[in-house]
């Protein structure tokens with residue numbers, strides 16, 4: 001029914017149209033849908049039609065909490081301007097002209113449990129109900145996503161750090177600088193100056209949420225958030241619609257296969273394609289690192305492996321490989337520290353045990369080296385590199 005090939009909203013022509021409006025026969029955005037449906041004249045076949053209800057809650061379909069709350073604001077505007085049965089036909093905005101009237105409305109509101117999505121502050125301001133108690137709003141996953149994008153728009157990259165999951169890792173200055181570099185140099189974020197929250201969804205266990213945003217009226221961004229102790233944090237961002245979030249696994253598999261077959265130019269094409277979408281994938285950054293190792297470009301390999309380790313400090317393969325690159329770049333102390341971290345996290349990681357032993361041999365620390373190599377051969381008696389190193393000693 002839609003003739004808008006551009007996919008834009010048939011009313012505002014600004015946002016994308018995600019739902020077909022049965023009243024005008026065009027795809028429209030939720031803002032324009034709210035403007036129309038609040039009059040309750042939508043055909044009941046439409047899932048977004050508003051079903052009449054007595055109190056300040058509405059039965060209807062909404063794709064996000066924001067959409068529902070904004071619709072309720074429109075409902076509140078209507079509610080305060082029309083005669084209400086609960087007030088014997090009096091009009092709320094007339095009632096509040098006296099202090100007694102204000103009391104009457106507050107008493108009414110205190111009488112029933114109000115859903116936390118009802119914008120009571122809006123009602124309070126509209127009717128100057130200064131004595132109305134409104135519970136503090138606890139930031140939900142949509143709020144956190146909107147805060148994040150607002151920091152992007154105001155280029156306050158630093159302030160976005162604390163919204164990230166496991167942000168304590170950014171006490172490490174290398175990680176922090178790298179995060180800020182990644183985010184401030186992202187070619188879409190650099191030019192983002194407006195956004196529209198399209199929809200959001202919650203996982204069944206309510207521990208993970210996806211928030212779909214539209215940036216500058218054309219770029220799709222899905223923010224994935226995790227709930228930890230009652231608060232929401234950004235786990236990762238995907239430049240695409242929510243339905244492609246889980247496809248990262250397939251992308252990784254395709255790249256891994258190409259790299260293992262040494263098909264470097266094919267791997268390059270896929271890496272280029274997927275790394276603009278899965279910007280926070282530690283795997284894809286790791287594969288870039290491998291790709292540049294195979295191409296003997298240590299400088300580039302180093303960049304991507306740092307990304308990978310920053311994104312997932314528990315990704316030991318990436319950490320081990322990053323240490324190896326640092327070793328090649330003669331950054332011995334940093335490499336040593338990373339190998340030690342890998343061994344701490346996995347004491348049976350023989351490659352790191354052996355590489356650390358090699359550093360100790362170079363440094364003339366024979367007893368430490370010997371200890372590590374013997375440990376290596378205890379785990380795998382046939383590990384050739386360790387055997388050779390032990391012979392050297």
Ligand SMILES: [Zn+2]
Pocket residue numbers: 009010011012013014015028029030031032
């Ligand atoms: Zn619109």
